[in-house]
Structure formats: C-alpha cells, structure tokens
Amino acid sequence: MQTGLDFSVIWNNMAHFMIGRYPSGPIGGLMLTLYLALIGLVLSFVGGLVLGLLCVSHNRFIRYPTLAVVNVIRGIPLLMVIFWMYFLLPALIGRPTPENWTIIMALTVFTSAYMSQIVQAGIEGIPRGQTEAALSTGLRPFQAMVHVILPQALRNMIPSFVNQFVSMIKDTSLAFIVGVSELTHVATQVNNRTMVYPTEIFIFIAAVYFIICFAFTTLSRWLEQRLAWRRAI
Amino acid sequence: MIRFEGVHKWFKKLHVLNDVNLHVKQGEVVVLCGPSGSGKSTLIRTVNRLEPIDRGKLIVDGQNLSDPKTDINKLRAEIGFVFQQFNLYPHLSVLKNITLAPIKIRNITRGEAEEQATVLLERVGLAEKRDAYPAQLSGGQQQRVAIARALAMKPKIMLFDEPTSALDPEMIGEVLQVMQGLAHTGMTLIVVTHEMGFAREVADRVVFIDFGVILEEATPEEFFKNPKHERARLFLKEILSPMH
Numbered sequence: 001m002q003t004g005l006d007f008s009v010i011w012n013n014m015a016h017f018m019i020g021r022y023p024s025g026p027i028g029g030l031m032l033t034l035y036l037a038l039i040g041l042v043l044s045f046v047g048g049l050v051l052g053l054l055c056v057s058h059n060r061f062i063r064y065p066t067l068a069v070v071n072v073i074r075g076i077p078l079l080m081v082i083f084w085m086y087f088l089l090p091a092l093i094g095r096p097t098p099e100n101w102t103i104i105m106a107l108t109v110f111t112s113a114y115m116s117q118i119v120q121a122g123i124e125g126i127p128r129g130q131t132e133a134a135l136s137t138g139l140r141p142f143q144a145m146v147h148v149i150l151p152q153a154l155r156n157m158i159p160s161f162v163n164q165f166v167s168m169i170k171d172t173s174l175a176f177i178v179g180v181s182e183l184t185h186v187a188t189q190v191n192n193r194t195m196v197y198p199t200e201i202f203i204f205i206a207a208v209y210f211i212i213c214f215a216f217t218t219l220s221r222w223l224e225q226r227l228a229w230r231r232a233i
Numbered sequence: 234m235i236r237f238e239g240v241h242k243w244f245k246k247l248h249v250l251n252d253v254n255l256h257v258k259q260g261e262v263v264v265l266c267g268p269s270g271s272g273k274s275t276l277i278r279t280v281n282r283l284e285p286i287d288r289g290k291l292i293v294d295g296q297n298l299s300d301p302k303t304d305i306n307k308l309r310a311e312i313g314f315v316f317q318q319f320n321l322y323p324h325l326s327v328l329k330n331i332t333l334a335p336i337k338i339r340n341i342t343r344g345e346a347e348e349q350a351t352v353l354l355e356r357v358g359l360a361e362k363r364d365a366y367p368a369q370l371s372g373g374q375q376q377r378v379a380i381a382r383a384l385a386m387k388p389k390i391m392l393f394d395e396p397t398s399a400l401d402p403e404m405i406g407e408v409l410q411v412m413q414g415l416a417h418t419g420m421t422l423i424v425v426t427h428e429m430g431f432a433r434e435v436a437d438r439v440v441f442i443d444f445g446v447i448l449e450e451a452t453p454e455e456f457f458k459n460p461k462h463e464r465a466r467l468f469l470k471e472i473l474s475p476m477h
C-alpha cells in the first residue's frame with residue numbers, strides 16, 4: 001500500500017508529456033495541444049470574422065441564416081461537434097481525415113460561432129457616427145468597415161479573443177476521445193502504463209493547463225489595461 | 234444644385250419632413266434653423282442620403298437620389314458633411330483622417346494626398362497637428378480637422394449640422410471663421426446652426442423649419458427684422474435672448 005505522492009513518474013515521463021513520441025513518432029503531448037489550439041485560433045479568428053461580418057449584414061437573407069447557424073452551433077456541446085466532424089468530414093470529402101484535422105475543424109466551427117458574436121458586438125459597439133462619417137466622404141460601405149470600423153472594433157476585442165483562446169486550449173483536451181495524442185490523451189496513456197500514479201499524473205496535467213491558461217489570461221488583462229490607457233490619451 | 238420637390242419623410246408614425254420644397258443654387262449659402270426636433274438634421278442628412286426620403290423628389294448635382302441608377306457613393310464624394318460630434322476616426326492620425334478617402338477613392342498617391350492635406354491643414358490653421366491623434370485635440374481643433382477631412386474630397390457642396398453646438402464658447406469663433414472663409418470661395422453650403430451672427434453675415438438665405446415644415450424662407454435682413462411667421466418670431470426671441 002502506497003502512502004504519500006510520488007512525482008517521480010512525472011519526471012520520468014516528462015518528454016512524453018511535452019512532445020509525445022516525437023521524434024520517433026508523431027508529435028504529441030503539450031506541444032500538440034498548443035499546436036491544435038494555435039491552428040484552431042487562427043482559423044476560428046478568420047471564421048469568426050467572416051461570420052461576424054455576415055451577422056451585421058444589412059441584407060436579411062444573409063443575416064438571418066448566419067445568425068441561425070451561429071445560434072445552433074452555440075446551442076450544442078463541443079463533444080457533439082467533434083462527433084459530427086469525426087463521421088461527417090470523411091463522408092463529405094470522400095476520404096479519411098487525419099484525427100488532428102477532425103479536432104481542428106471541430107474546434108474551428110465551435111469557436112468561430114463564439115468569435116462571431118464577439119465580432120458582432122465589437123462592430124455594433126462602434127458609434128454610428130463613425131460609419132456615417134466614412135460614408136459621407138464617399139467610402140463604400142465595405143471600405144468603411146475595413147478602414148474605419150474594424151480597426152477600432154478589433155482593438156476592443158483583443159481581450160475577448162484571448163479568453164476564447166484560453167477556452168480553446170482547455171477544449172483541446174476533448175480530442176482524446178478521437179484518439180489524438182494531445183496532453184490529456186498522453187496522460188491517460190502514461191496512467192494506463194504505470195497504473196498506480198493517477199493522482200500525481202492528473203494533478204500535474206491540471207497544473208499544466210492552469211499555468212498555460214493563467215499566463216494567457218494575465219496577458220489579456222495586461223493588454224486590456226494597456227489599451228484602456230491608450231484610449232485615454 | 235440641390236432641389237427638394239414635395240419631399241416627405243416619416244420615422245414610423247412621426248412625420249419629420251412634410252412637403253419640403255427648397256432650391257439651393259450653386260454657390261449659395263443657406264442657413265437652416267428651427268426649434269429642437271423640428272427636422273433640421275433629418276433634412277440636411279437627406280441631401281447625401283444618410284436618411285432616405287419616403288416621398289417626393291430630391292435632385293442633387295443633377296442626380297435624382299431616389300433613382301436606383303444613381304451611384305450614391307460617387308455622389309457622396311462630391312458632398313462634404315460636417316457633424317455636430319466631429320466623428321473623427323480616433324485610431325488614425327489627423328493626417329490619415331484627411332487622406333483616407335482621397336487615397337481610396339480619388340486614386341491619388343499617398344504623397345499627393347498628404348501634400349493636399351497639409352495645404353488644407355494650413356488653411357484651417359492646424360498645420361502643426363498633422364501627426365496628432367483626435368483625442369489630443371480640443372473640440373474646436375477636432376471640428377476644424379473634420380472640415381479639412383470633408384474638403385479633401387474637393388466637394389461641390391458642404392453640409393454642416395450644428396458644427397459649433399458641441400463646442401465651448403471660446404472655440405466657436407475659430408470654426409465659424411473657417412466656414413466663413415469657405416463661403417467666400419463660392420462653394421454651395423447648407424448650414425444648420427443657431428449662430429445668428431453667422432447667418433446675418435454669411436448667409437444668402439435663411440430657412441426656418443418647424444414640425445418638418447418650411448415656414449419661412451428669407452434673406453437674413455428680412456428674417457431678422459421682420460419674421461412673417463409667428464413661430465419664427467418666437468424662435469428668434471428664444472435664440473436672441475434666452476433669458477427673456
């Protein structure tokens with residue numbers, strides 16, 4: 001019977017936690033978690049921007065369908081989206097998709113819906129007079145959006161984007177159900193192999209997620225203050 | 234230059250413009266006045282279709298604003314608009330505020346646009362502020378930049394919606410002077426203002442509107458000396474001696 005915690009299992013498997021079986025196998029562990037989150041962030045930034053712009057379109061045949069799609073996605077759990085992608089994506093493109101891309105697409109679709117709401121609120125938060133001023137100089141509505149509204153709106157949205165990114169890092173842990181060897185999956189593997197250290201392993205994993213997310217949240221708060229200061233001059 | 238023919242507009246049930254007929258000739262300076270909520274802003278904003286009209290006909294620079302074939306963006310480039318709240322772009326420097334539209338629309342190089350902007354800034358007395366941001370300027374300076382921004386498109390018409398109402402009293406003069414300078418260049422101006430001194434000195438015509446109806450159109454001398462309509466008389470009394 002074991003007493004106390006023995007963290008040597010962490011040190012002995014540190015490389016595995018951090019980079020998976022790389023370089024002899026594919027990259028995994030924390031690096032894969034960050035990779036998934038980063039690609040997901042870039043794609044869902046683009047997705048959220050496009051969806052957000054469609055949501056504020058003056059054409060209701062564009063606006064309402066987009067809003068409907070966004071709200072449907074927001075109304076279902078991420079796990080469902082992952083299952084959809086797992087079964088749907090191969091059927092759609094006619095060949096098997098790598099699991100990494102299953103999870104990236106799921107995260108992108110899911111997070112884009114939330115990002116689009118941030119974008120929409122950001123755009124609507126810019127005073128109407130800005131658009132009117134831009135239009136009155138002869139800029140087309142799209143130019144007014146790109147050169148006048150979005151630069152201001154995006155600046156205000158940075159903290160919300162960082163928060164979404166933090167959520168996304170945590171959400172990557174669901175990738176383990178489709179067998180993607182990111183941090184959580186690696187942890188279950190190590191746990192299955194060593195059998196007797198589940199507490200140590202999952203305390204460690206939780207700490208890693210916490211530290212990463214806390215770092216980004218702090219960064220976001222710092223950015224927020226800096227921007228508030230910039231706006232005050 | 235600008236011709237309203239039987240123009241009506243409603244906000245839901247509110248009849249904001251009621252059978253407006255008005256003809257502003259090229260080079261004319263028209264001051265529009267009337268009580269709060271009478272429809273002055275709405276009227277002036279119809280000229281560049283920031284507010285679309287519901288009935289009647291509005292011809293600006295030979296183009297019918299209700300005609301779907303009218304390229305409104307192109308027409309707006311010929312019409313400068315100055316807002317009560319300035320509406321400068323806070324994320325851009327003074328120079329970029331002014332050069333944005335000319336570069337994007339007039340297809341001129343950044344260098345040319347900046348040269349023009351510098352000339353305009355000199356004209357409004359703010360040459361040394363070209364690299365400042367709007368938040369670093371006083372209200373009067375912001376409004377003068379806003380005028381320079383509108384002028385950068387070399388418009389044929391300038392519209393002013395209460396350009397001095399949001400300013401501290403000591404800054405009103407500097408803005409009015411710039412506007413007076415414009416009037417002397419022969420540009421067509423419509424100015425919504427309660428600055429009766431400006432109306433008296435600069436305007437060719439004063440138009441008085443109440444409840445969306447044009448009640449009186451007269452030269453400044455006529456209007457101030459002998460307003461025909463009872464409501465215009467009351468309005469003048471309020472404006473000229475608010476404490477009675």
Ligand SMILES: Nc1ncnc2c1ncn2[C@@H]1O[C@H](COP(=O)(O)OP(=O)(O)OP(=O)(O)O)[C@@H](O)[C@H]1O
Nearest residue numbers: 244245247249267268269270271272273274275276
């Ligand atoms: N977008 C809008 N939607 C609904 N009602 C409006 C809108 N804009 C203006 N109104 C109403 O229309 C009327 C005329 O407004 P307008 O702004 O043209 O008046 P104004 O003469 O410019 O007044 P002020 O001197 O206060 O600026 C007011 O009763 C106002 O409340």
Ligand SMILES: [Mg+2]
Nearest residue numbers: 273274275395
């Ligand atoms: Mg008004």
